[in-house]
Amino acid sequence: MVDLDPEQLDRYSRHVIMDDVGPSGQAALLDASVLVVGAGGLGSPVLQYLAAAGIGRLGIVDDDVVERSNLQRQVLHTDDDVGRPKVDSAREFVADRNPDVTVDAYQTRLTRDNADELIADYDLVVDASDNFGTRYLVNDACTLAGTPVSHGAIYRFEGQVTTFSGEEPCYRCLFPSAPPEGAVPDCATAGVLGVLPGTIGCFQATEVVKWFLDEGESLDGRLLVYDASEMSVDEVPIAPNPDCPVCGSEPVLSSVTDAEYDGRCSLSDAAGD
DSSP: OOOOOHHHHHHTHHHHTOTTTHHHHHHHHHTOEEEEEOOSTTHHHHHHHHHHHTOSEEEEEOOOBOOGGGGGTOTTOOGGGTTSBHHHHHHHHHHHHOTTOEEEEEOSOOOTTTHHHHHHTOSEEEEOOSSHHHHHHHHHHHHHHTOOEEEEEEEBTEEEEEEEOSSSSOHHHHOSSOOOTTSSOOHHHHOBOTTHHHHHHHHHHHHHHHHHHTOSOOOTTEEEEEETTTTEEEEEEOOOOTTOTTTSSSOSOSOGGGOOBOTTSOBOTTTTO
16 A cells, blocks of 8 residues: 555545545645746645645746736735745645645746756646747747646636646647737736636646546647636537647757747747857
8 A cells, every 4th residue: 555644645545545536546646846937826726735635745937926917816925925926926835735735946947958957857737938039949848858738828717727648749839830920918918807717727637647646638639728708618629730830740849948939929930050
């Protein structure tokens, strides 16, 4: 039997009694490491539930500070945190939630210069970012490293979520390039329903836990599109693109450090040369 101490058997008892999880499944979660990119709307529920589930090591990447306008949806943070780095309040929340979890906080933006090094230390990455540049960077770096990604995005009443295995298809197979600048306003301009990131973030956390348990069907190859206004969920298949510049048969990218992105996050044909 896997060696869980008495406090762990108590804390995770509702997992341990499940045939689909059991002591060995909980031990796998405690041995897992996850890098969460973004400690805002999506990152808040992801970090809360991964910490509670006993993911043994959580990394948090975010360069922003807490603003009062965040509190409507970014439930990791409180009024007392306004002006503090988000990684600090997020780290404190996780530490208070579960002493079994080691937290690494990186108060920085994910960039071409640090992405490979940060991602290499973790088994899986959660894309909880709020901009296209970071989404494409996460996709490209993780695909090249063979690291799985849980992707989520939100807009007004709508959200989307999927999982990429680190192979094919990848995010670029679904969206080869970002929309033109200004075509999709951010939440500061368009607004967002406060509870929406909670729903999408919980989907992401569910996918992460299932991944390490090797249980059920992953969203790999499927995009779930959730409409909170209509309370509907649609499913869109994601097919591999043989011409994808990252996961296709003739990729143009060998390292994000050398990547040349244009204004729509497309890759230059010369990238990696």
